[in-house]
């Protein structure tokens with residue numbers, strides 16, 4: 215079976231600066247892949263290319279067996295290739311529950327149009343209730359988005375993305391600024407919601423990455439330095455030199 219996501223030979227320059235050089239990487243159904251590397255390595259740029267926010271200079275992206283290079287971000291999301299929800303698409307004056315309902319109804323509209331709007335909405339609303347229950351947020355989603363605490367906002371971002379029923383979810387530093395316990399909780403929400411969702415996780419917290427990822431890809435200066443199991447990556451001399459040098463064994 216072909217991988218869920220296949221990235222082949224991606225290159226991207228900004229003017230004379232080469233941000234991505236010949237990146238090839240595959241993500242399998244259901245796996246959690248950590249994407250690590252120093253600031254400026256090209257991790258977010260790669261996410262932007264994969265999700266369709268940036269057009270690469272070279273290379274190709276396939277998702278679920280089909281090319282997606284010509285599709286805009288929203289069409290890729292409709293196929294299940296989703297990144298943490300864009301803040302611009304959230305309504306701060308509405309509650310988390312209302313925001314989630316809009317995202318879920320929009321998603322249901324793609325897949326279940328033939329069943330009629332009422333069925334779509336009922337299913338979408340049930341999904342929202344399940345997401346809110348799984349999240350363990352103390353006020354159950356009734357709070358205005360703008361009034362959520364920092365940690366709750368990170369969870370809200372994640373729930374908004376999960377409402378789109380991703381097959382592959384790209385998370386760009388979802389745990390930045392969270393305590394270890396909050397970060398662990400956030401990742402547990404994803405797995406509890408659907409253990410089959412594949413994840414690509416950009417994070418700087420080495421304990422989180424090495425503790426939760428099946429494989430790890432290391433980027434450095436726009437190149438993919440190494441991809442492998444956490445043990446193999448941790449032991450790799452080039453990775454240590456570029457990024458993990460200060461890690462104890």
Ligand code: ADP
Pocket residue numbers: 228233251252253254255256257258259260
């Ligand atoms: P990372 O996510 O690994 O920290 P980024 O992908 O954000 O790295 O950035 C990689 C490099 O590309 C950085 O040097 C950054 O300044 C540069 N870069 C990213 N986006 C742009 C852009 N739109 N225009 C010019 N340079 C950019």
